[in-house]
Amino acid sequence: MSVFLHSIETNVAIKTSYDEASIRVLKGLEPVRERPGMYTRTENPLHIIQEVIDNAADEALAGYGKHIQVILHADHSVTVEDDGRGIPIGLHPEEKVPVVEIVFTRLHAGGKFDKKAGGAYAFSGGLHGVGVSVTNALSHRLEVQVWRDGKINELVFADGGNVLTPLHVAAGSVPRKKTGTRVRVWPDNKYFDSPAIPVAELAHLLRSKAVLMPGIKVSLTLEKTGESREWYYEDGLQGYLKEALADTELLIPMFAGKEYAGKSHETFALGEGAEWVVCWTTEGPVIRESYVNLIPTSAGGTHESGLREGLFNALKNFADLHSLLPKGVKLLPEDVFSRASFVLSAKVLDPQFQGQIKERLNSRDAVRLVGGFSKSALELWLNSNVEYGKKLAELAIRQAQARTRSNQKIEKRKSSGVAVLPGKLTDCESHDNTRTEVFLVEGDSAGGSAKMGRDKEFQAILPLRGKVLNAWEVDRDRLFANNEIHDISVAIGVDPHGPKDSPDLSGLRYRRICILSDADVDGSHIQVLLLTLFYRHFPRLVENGFVFIAKPPLFRVDVPAQGKRPARKIYCLDQAELDAVQDKLVNAEGVKSSALSISRFKGLGEMSPEQLWETTMNPDTRRLLPVGYGELTPEDTNKMFEMLMGKGESSQRRAWIEEKGNLAELDL
Secondary structure (H helix, E strand, C coil): CCEECCCCCCCCCCCCCCCHHHCCCCCCCHHHHHCHHHCCCCCCCHHHHHHHHHHHHHHHHCCCCCEEEEEECCCCCEEEEECCCCCCCCECCCCCCEHHHHHHHCCCCCHHHCCCCCCCCCCCCCCCCCHHHHHHHCEEEEEEEEEECCEEEEEEEECCCEEEEEEEECCCCCCCCCCEEEEEEEECHHHCCCCCCCHHHHHHHHHHHHHHCCCCEEEEEECCCCEEEEECCCCHHHHHHHHHHCCCCCCCCCEEEEEECCCCCCCCCCCCEEEEEEEECCCCCCCEEEEECCEECCCCEHHHHHHHHHHHHHHHHHHHHCCCCCCCCCCCHHHHHCCEEEEEEEECCCCCEECCCCCEECCCHHHHHHHHHHHHHHHHHHHHCHHHHHHHHHHHHHHHHHHHHHHHHHHHHCCCCCCCCCCCCECCCCCCCCCCEEEEEECHHHHHHHHHHCCCCCEEEEEECCCCCCCCCCCHHHHHHCHHHHHHHHHHCCCCCCCCCCCCCCCCCCCEEEEECCCCHHHHHHHHHHHHHHHHHCHHHHHCCCEEEECCCCEEEEECCECCECCEEEEECCHHHHHHHHHHHHHHCCCCHHHCEEEECCCHHHCCHHHHHHHHHCCCCCCEEEEECCCCCHHHHHHHHHHHHCCCCHHHHHHHHHHHHHHCCCCC
């Protein structure tokens, strides 16, 4: 999820009073309708339909149901039908409301919260707990039919989740053995840029479900044209990747494997693991798709990092064992991965995603989970097929040599006229600006931990003393009077410029410029000041995606040893993640809550170099949020910045805070 420089409305109405009536409490599904972009994609309604499809797929994943049917109607409504168990229709023991109604109207309710052994969904798409309730909130009509015990149970919602027709038994009957759920959704067009669901994307999504669930039939019917498609894969991932690569010649045969934790596994829960198929090509397209519990993760995440790490370590060990590396050649993960196509399907007991739309997996354990299983499997395969292993090693060595030659050419062009770098900058060894990164770190204490914890090959550290100058109203010619801004500009290798300028970015020394500050009010202030500097005086860096915000954790949970499972340290980004981790440990793993030790980091300086590396700087496990522009016009954005950062706008800021203050999340 991008961090937007402006994420709040610019229509700032001045209120003259701030009293009890100023506080508005959003109830039920109102938060979704107020800010749909926080819960789903708003380009078109595909994602809210995907939530319904995911529920049907979860039934199949749990071992119930063999057929998922989707109908795209001519009026843009969509029907999703499965032959699973059917959503429970009885009264909830505590809420005294039909369970099926709760599922579609409560943001934090569903079978996926039951993670105990024998729970309805041991492996599902996550614990965000909003799912089909978001679908209901953003639809002007939603109909549900549930078949259980030979009866047809119906429930109808309208106008964003209000019950239009309460749950009732409809006329007619079905065979007693017939079970399942049918949901028809009419998305409300006012929440989406386009009412049309992209058929190609919907078809790709459904085909991937069939791929990931061998033996499950998935079908799509287009009512307008009468066209029907059906997907059924006997050989799952391997057949899918072969079809995707078409006639592309493979360097070596596909490497396919899967491994899941058993009851006695020391680290992971029963059933956690992954299935993968990987192949290497010397030319043509590279296909990469990953999934977590059948949820597509288009932005990758820690499971992909684990596969990358596992493949690299396995091939490096093979090359070392057979003395294949020429003198002076150092393999990097990208050398092994650059020509690799793969399909990866991971099962994670309690996946943590970045953002509500689940595009990227953030669960740190997934790196070790997928990396450990794939490494051991590939090592065995390579040493059983030595000739294939040597061919793969040769490909990786050629990639490493080409990368080295490219870096040497870049260095030669830069050898003259380089400005003197700031003395407090601890630079990295590599000059390959496609992979280097610099951390702008708050304070010398945190800077010291960052220097010791970093990977000195590609990570540089620039400590900032105190708070950076508010540069919103500073003329460009006067910027370098401030030492911190001068050092930032010289370190990154780009001069200050305006939004209409075309600066020379060839001197950019780092692919990622990462703001790293404490997770407190002062740290947030430093972030705002630096973002103001980049937006005002380095806008091309923002436009080209070079600016990021590092997210250090707030909490550490120390888990004692349990049987064969050793003691663990789990880091949590915020309170919500802490609650989810505690729920998993206590309810799913049986750890006593009194045995957990929870500590809170007051600042980066409290972290050891090892902790800072593992949680915030390691590319495989960190949370690094890209900074980008929001949906507002440049004029409105400038007005917002002027109001927030202008020296003469204190009265307007106060009025804005009085009106918008209830939107802030207080960290008490």
